[in-house]
Amino acid sequence: MTAEIHKESSSKTNPKLFNVWLLNIGIVMLFAGLTSAYIVRRADGNWLDFELPSMFLYSTIIVLLSSVSLYYALRSAKQDELGGVKLGLILTIGFALAFCVTQYLGWQAMLDQGLYFVNNQSEGEKVSASFVFAISALHLLHIVGGIIFLLVTAVKAFNLEVHKKNTNLIVMCNTYWHFIGLLWVYLYLFFYFAPGF
Amino acid sequence: MSTATAHADHHLKETFISKYVFSMDHKMISKQFLITGIIMGVIGMGMSIAFRLQLAWPDTSFPILEWLFGRWAPDGKLDPGFYMGLVTIHGTIMVFYVLTAGLSGTFANLLIPLQCGARDMASPFMNMLSYWFFFLSSVVLLSSVFVETGPASGGWTIYPPLSALPKAMAGSGAGMTLWLVAIILFIASSLLGGINYISTVLNMRTKGMTMTRLPLTIWALFLTAVLGLLSFPVLLGGGLLLMFDRGFGTSFYLSDIWLNGAGALEHTGGSPILFQHLFWFLGHPEVYIIIMPALGITSEVIAVNARKPIFGYTAMVISLLGIAFLSFIVWGHHMFITGMNPMLGTAFLITTLIIAVPSAVKTFNYLATLWRGNIRFTNGMMFAIGLVSMFISGGLTGIFLGNATLDIQLHDTYFVVAHFHIVMGSAAIFGMMAGIYHWYPKMFGRLMNKPLGYLHFWMTFISAYLVFFPMHFMGLAGVPRRYYSFTLLPEYGVWMDVNVLITSAAILGGIAQLIFLYNFFSSIWFGKKSSENPWQATTLEWTTPVEHIHGNWPGEIPTVHRWAYDYSKPGYEEDFIMQTTPDDGQEEQLFETETSPSAPDKKDVPEGETVMFWALIKKWFGSARA
Ligand code: HEM
Numbered sequence: 001m002t003a004e005i006h007k008e009s010s011s012k013t014n015p016k017l018f019n020v021w022l023l024n025i026g027i028v029m030l031f032a033g034l035t036s037a038y039i040v041r042r043a044d045g046n047w048l049d050f051e052l053p054s055m056f057l058y059s060t061i062i063v064l065l066s067s068v069s070l071y072y073a074l075r076s077a078k079q080d081e082l083g084g085v086k087l088g089l090i091l092t093i094g095f096a097l098a099f100c101v102t103q104y105l106g107w108q109a110m111l112d113q114g115l116y117f118v119n120n121q122s123e124g125e126k127v128s129a130s131f132v133f134a135i136s137a138l139h140l141l142h143i144v145g146g147i148i149f150l151l152v153t154a155v156k157a158f159n160l161e162v163h164k165k166n167t168n169l170i171v172m173c174n175t176y177w178h179f180i181g182l183l184w185v186y187l188y189l190f191f192y193f194a195p196g197f
Numbered sequence: 198m199s200t201a202t203a204h205a206d207h208h209l210k211e212t213f214i215s216k217y218v219f220s221m222d223h224k225m226i227s228k229q230f231l232i233t234g235i236i237m238g239v240i241g242m243g244m245s246i247a248f249r250l251q252l253a254w255p256d257t258s259f260p261i262l263e264w265l266f267g268r269w270a271p272d273g274k275l276d277p278g279f280y281m282g283l284v285t286i287h288g289t290i291m292v293f294y295v296l297t298a299g300l301s302g303t304f305a306n307l308l309i310p311l312q313c314g315a316r317d318m319a320s321p322f323m324n325m326l327s328y329w330f331f332f333l334s335s336v337v338l339l340s341s342v343f344v345e346t347g348p349a350s351g352g353w354t355i356y357p358p359l360s361a362l363p364k365a366m367a368g369s370g371a372g373m374t375l376w377l378v379a380i381i382l383f384i385a386s387s388l389l390g391g392i393n394y395i396s397t398v399l400n401m402r403t404k405g406m407t408m409t410r411l412p413l414t415i416w417a418l419f420l421t422a423v424l425g426l427l428s429f430p431v432l433l434g435g436g437l438l439l440m441f442d443r444g445f446g447t448s449f450y451l452s453d454i455w456l457n458g459a460g461a462l463e464h465t466g467g468s469p470i471l472f473q474h475l476f477w478f479l480g481h482p483e484v485y486i487i488i489m490p491a492l493g494i495t496s497e498v499i500a501v502n503a504r505k506p507i508f509g510y511t512a513m514v515i516s517l518l519g520i521a522f523l524s525f526i527v528w529g530h531h532m533f534i535t536g537m538n539p540m541l542g543t544a545f546l547i548t549t550l551i552i553a554v555p556s557a558v559k560t561f562n563y564l565a566t567l568w569r570g571n572i573r574f575t576n577g578m579m580f581a582i583g584l585v586s587m588f589i590s591g592g593l594t595g596i597f598l599g600n601a602t603l604d605i606q607l608h609d610t611y612f613v614v615a616h617f618h619i620v621m622g623s624a625a626i627f628g629m630m631a632g633i634y635h636w637y638p639k640m641f642g643r644l645m646n647k648p649l650g651y652l653h654f655w656m657t658f659i660s661a662y663l664v665f666f667p668m669h670f671m672g673l674a675g676v677p678r679r680y681y682s683f684t685l686l687p688e689y690g691v692w693m694d695v696n697v698l699i700t701s702a703a704i705l706g707g708i709a710q711l712i713f714l715y716n717f718f719s720s721i722w723f724g725k726k727s728s729e730n731p732w733q734a735t736t737l738e739w740t741t742p743v744e745h746i747h748g749n750w751p752g753e754i755p756t757v758h759r760w761a762y763d764y765s766k767p768g769y770e771e772d773f774i775m776q777t778t779p780d781d782g783q784e785e786q787l788f789e790t791e792t793s794p795s796a797p798d799k800k801d802v803p804e805g806e807t808v809m810f811w812a813l814i815k816k817w818f819g820s821a822r823a
């Protein structure tokens with residue numbers, strides 16, 4: 001049935017891959033909304049600008065590395081090197097988990113500086129840190145979704161179902177993963193530079 | 198290709214559950230959306246009649262209210278807090294559940310595959326999920342009416358602090374939490390659906406179905422889905438921050454607050470206005486998410502029943518695109534009185550008034566299509582014309598409100614209530630009804646009863662104007678919206694008779710919908726059997742067999758050779774030509790008339806400004822294929 005649908009349809013794009021792109025657009029809007037909220041709220045004053053813990057820089061580097069390893073998996077799949085596919089996916093999952101750890105450590109570092117998610121009036125705290133916590137946590141939720149996606153792809157890869165003639169899944173996985181990786185890079189740069197304006 | 202037999206096999210294996218409950222067939226999902234939407238509509242309307250009774254007869258006791266609402270209506274009089282709850286849930290149900298999911302969900306599911314020529318949606322599974330998220334969301338929302346502290350009561354726009362502080366009032370507690378859960382499920386549903394609609398329109402059109410040959414319904418439903426994809430995530434973000442404020446004690450939307458009984462709160466530094474920005478960034482596109490499918494349906498129904506090509510196909514598409522784009526940069530007109538910078542207010546004022554231009558283009562095109570048409574007054578056509586009337590009446594008051602200086606006076610009065618109930622509420626309901634009457638034969642294989650349809654139309658039309666038109670005058674006189682009763686202030690007492698009129702008209706409208714319900718449900722079993730193409734329309738859905746089959750077409754999917762509006766084409770025997778009819782040289786003809794200004798038929802056109810003007814208008818906005 002599905003095969004027929006594709007044969008008859010007007011475009012060569014795989015509709016499922018297309019759906020991943022649309023999902024990404026939705027996610028862009030979510031974070032565009034949230035970072036705009038940050039800007040609007042900051043412009044209102046009564047705001048504390050603070051320096052981002054350096055841990056988040058490590059997150060950024062790790063997420064970029066994970067994209068490289070996932071791309072390696074995709075390229076291997078296209079060349080039918082099944083070993084490379086597995087290695088690439090395992091590495092990516094490793095980097096992804098490391099990303100989660102650095103996020104946790106980054107939050108810890110913020111807490112150590114007295115920047116809390118819930119700010120307390122009697123302590124004279126400001127709302128700024130709440131934004132960073134909330135936005136990065138929502139991003140991490142998307143990373144968790146990505147990890148599940150990676151795991152599914154890895155299971156298929158270990159069942160030898162990801163190869164030259166069957167790259168759909170790994171292409172979709174790449175599309176989503178590079179996207180949320182880039183999204184983090186954007187968020188990092190945003191949190192890094194926004195206080196300076 | 199043995200498609201036909203494959204489908205027949207498929208058919209046999211279907212169980213009751215896979216056919217009627219967890220169906221992945223877009224036609225069944227469409228009916229599920231429609232029927233759920235109708236049920237929600239009945240509930241929403243019932244609520245409105247309940248609170249209208251309170252407004253018209255504030256001192257009278259209605260035992261039926263006590264019977265319905267129990268301790269929320271002691272001695273047959275609505276409790277003031279519950280009145281606010283009813284208003285809130287009524288608005289939420291109508292805006293999201295009936296006119297977003299009920300309207301887009303029904304017609305996008307039915308028409309996108311059928312009119313584009315696809316066997317189903319890009320992902321039938323996601324499509325099924327979309328419905329079940331919607332169903333779950335409806336259940337959660339309705340359940341909030343039954344919790345001990347009552348449903349959310351701060352209005353459908355759930356502004357903080359009433360929505361952000363669980364202790365602010367009764368409805369701010371469990372009711373508000375359930376409201377938020379319901380809306381998050383709803384957003385999931387509409388994103389799943391919307392992604393699918395977009396993907397199907399862009400990727401799965403049949404051979405020959407170029408974007409410029411798409412029926413306007415599809416354009417409208419497609420752009421509606423795009424609007425949803427771009428705006429619902431922002432509401433999701435805003436809603437999540439609201440949940441953090443409620444659950445964890447953050448202060449995104451809360452600044453220093455002193456709460457009766459609880460003293461000064463720990464919250465500090467937040468901004469309730471921030472929520473309004475996030476809300477209306479969705480909220481305004483949302484109103485176009487509601488009206489655009491109705492406009493698309495109207496384009497189709499009017500062209501079919503005027504037996505004329507839709508006037509200005511290209512202009513219709515461009516104005517839909519314009520509306521879609523502009524709707525993202527006007528949200529501030531809901532916030533003129535929040536103390537925004539006057540410069541910013543002026544910017545929003547300008548963009549808001551510009552949006553009247555594409556809206557007017559659409560209206561004029563409808564009128565021009567009707568002009569000298571060979572009109573068939575089917576039930577669907579009556580409602581489509583009704584939409585045009587409502588869209589004009591309500592659009593005009595939008596221009597009043599768009600002027601910031603006037604809006605400072607009119608904001609939060611009944612004038613706003615009148616504006617949006619006419620331009621959105623009534624117009625979209627009329628569009629939805631037009632669609633139901635028009636595509637009922639496609640959905641159920643039978644026709645609805647025509648005389649009952651007329652009765653339904655006239656009662657609804659008269660009641661809608663009687664209910665909402667007088668509200669303009671109340672609003673101009675300063676009567677505020679969302680008040681439980683107007684008996685305390687003598688200035689408002691003068692409106693007592695008007696309130697009685699409005700409520701009586703609302704009850705009339707309610708009775709009209711009972712007629713519709715009877716007609717709708719009884720026709721499913723007892724209606725006259727429909728032929729394959731009862732309205733003699735040109736689009737692809739009417740080439741499918743009356744009996745639904747999985748995969749829509751028994752053999753191959755038809756190829757499309759022409760646009761959707763070849764009605765009353767000179768030189769043809771019939772007054773409609775199916776999109777599947779091969780066309781001897783549509784392209785060539787097009788080419789010729791556009792490049793040779795001295796074509797014989799143009800020679801004897803007299804010179805003169807008006808003629809030139811119309812020729813130009815026709816050249817730019819009309820379609821050369823007409
Ligand atoms: C000519 C085009 C339009 C203009 C200039 C316009 C302008 C406005 C303005 C300025 C307001 C804010 C009033 C206030 O709260 O003080 C408003 C409210 C509203 N408009 Fe429109 N409007 C137009 C068309 C529409 C359409 C087509 C729809 C829906 C299909 C719509 C739905 C609404 C709704 C739902 C509200 C009230 C929301 C609420 O406060 O509960 N409007 N409009």
Ligand SMILES: [Cu+2]
Nearest residue numbers: 481528530531
């Ligand atoms: Cu608006």
